[in-house]
Amino acid sequence: MITLHHCRDARSFRALWALEEIGIAYELKVLPFPPRYRAREYLQINPFGTVPFLTDGATRMTESAAIPQYLADRYGAPPFRVLPEEPDYGAYLNALHFGEATLTFPQTIVLRYGRLEPEERRLPQAVADYTKWTIGRLRGLETWLAGADYVAAGRFTAADISVAYALMLTKPVGLWDQAPSSLQNYFERVSSRPAFARAKTAQGGEGIF
């Protein structure tokens, strides 16, 4: 049985959405945010204290872009996964990683040092710099995609989950209005998928940010 430790609307939403897209059984454990402080016993399970944390038998995973790839390869099938033989395999892997490493990480600096830290620990310079950085990368993505409906292979895949989550995060971070309209439209389209709604229902309650 697959078990996913999750905080509502955190990066672990990527894993939850992927589970729902593929349609495999899983057990969901929803934690308060941040679990490191608010569910200290969680450190016994995942020493990083972060979400996602997914177990599948002896397999343990903590990276939200790797998990959809793993689930797609092990339990999914095309169209959700892209096969190494396909021309867009490289574009697929690139988008999967780009969604987390390039589009999500800088936003977490903006969120943390603009909103989550107590007033005296906030860093306006970091917020301004990483806001600019994020907007620049979003504009670059718009150019890169050149109006394509999906980030790779001309269809919805695990890579779309990675990139779409980064766009979802621009809302609580406060950057949604500055995102290019083509990317806003892309997000609205992919997030209207039934599996996205099922993931939202499965996590219940309000998002954490």
Ligand SMILES: N[C@@H](CCC(=O)N[C@@H](CS)C(=O)NCC(=O)O)C(=O)O
């Ligand atoms: N690169 C990892 C980052 C995981 C991560 O930092 N998750 C955040 C939630 S969005 C977290 O658990 N933060 C709480 C903490 O760092 O204590 C991934 O993509 O899953």
